[in-house]
Amino acid sequence: MPVMTDGESSATEDALEDAGEDALDDALDDALDDAGEEPETPPRSRNVRRLAAAALAAGLLAALGVLGWQVLSEQRLNRAAAEAQRTAVDYAQVLTSIDSDKVDENFRQVLDGATGEFKDMYSASSGELRQLLIDNKATARGVVIDSAVQSISTDRAVVLLFVDQSVSNTKLPDPRIDRSRMKMTLEKVDGRWRASKVELP
Numbered sequence: 001m002p003v004m005t006d007g008e009s010s011a012t013e014d015a016l017e018d019a020g021e022d023a024l025d026d027a028l029d030d031a032l033d034d035a036g037e038e039p040e041t042p043p044r045s046r047n048v049r050r051l052a053a054a055a056l057a058a059g060l061l062a063a064l065g066v067l068g069w070q071v072l073s074e075q076r077l078n079r080a081a082a083e084a085q086r087t088a089v090d091y092a093q094v095l096t097s098i099d100s101d102k103v104d105e106n107f108r109q110v111l112d113g114a115t116g117e118f119k120d121m122y123s124a125s126s127g128e129l130r131q132l133l134i135d136n137k138a139t140a141r142g143v144v145i146d147s148a149v150q151s152i153s154t155d156r157a158v159v160l161l162f163v164d165q166s167v168s169n170t171k172l173p174d175p176r177i178d179r180s181r182m183k184m185t186l187e188k189v190d191g192r193w194r195a196s197k198v199e200l201p
Contacts, residue, residue: 080188081149084157087113087193088184089144095198096142096165096180100133115189116196138169155188 091113098106107126114122132138142165150158161182168175185197 076154077152080154081152081157084152084186084193085147085149085159088157088159088161088186088195089147091195092144092147092161092163092182092184093142095195096140096163098133098138098140100137100139103130103133113194114196115187115194118195118197136169136171138167140165140167142166150183157186157193159184159186 094106094109094113107130110122111119111126142163144161144163146162148160150160152158161184163180163182165178165180166175167178180200183199183201184195186193187196188194
């Protein structure tokens with residue numbers, strides 16, 4: 001058996017010590033690397049997260065859809081209210097303006113803007129009214145001084161109007177101002193607003 005000298009023995013011990021330190025360093029590095037890695041998310045947990053995200057997205061889309069529908073509905077009502085109010089103002093002035101020399105034209109304009117109950121009533125009384133206006137040489141001119149929409153839907157509206165009417169005839173040659181309050185119900189027929197009821201409350 002060969003005998004090591006003191007120098008050889010020392011070199012061998014140093015080599016073993018270095019090898020041990022290297023192995024320890026490698027083991028520590030591996031442990032630290034393993035500790036720094038995030039654990040893999042289990043497949044079931046990933047599926048739950050995806051489902052939750054999908055449900056949240058669907059909820060947001062539904063909420064946006066409802067909000068969009070409400071905004072669109074409000075815009076339609078606002079547009080309907082503006083159209084109905086404008087029609088009511090114009091029609092009230094047609095209804096309260098008359099010229100005994102143009103009675104037939106006046107009546108035609110009134111009937112053109114009417115529908116339903118009001119149209120039937122005006123048609124039934126127009127013959128007698130026509131002769132009365134001609135005999136008395138009546139003239140009148142109505143002006144709407146204020147108006148407001150009381151209620152509105154996409155096909156029905158109620159509009160309140162304040163009308164000043166200047167009236168003259170053979171018995172009253174000097175024009176007289178009559179101020180009246182009018183409540184007009186309008187319905188949308190064939191894409192047009194028409195008066196179905198006119199009240200003087």
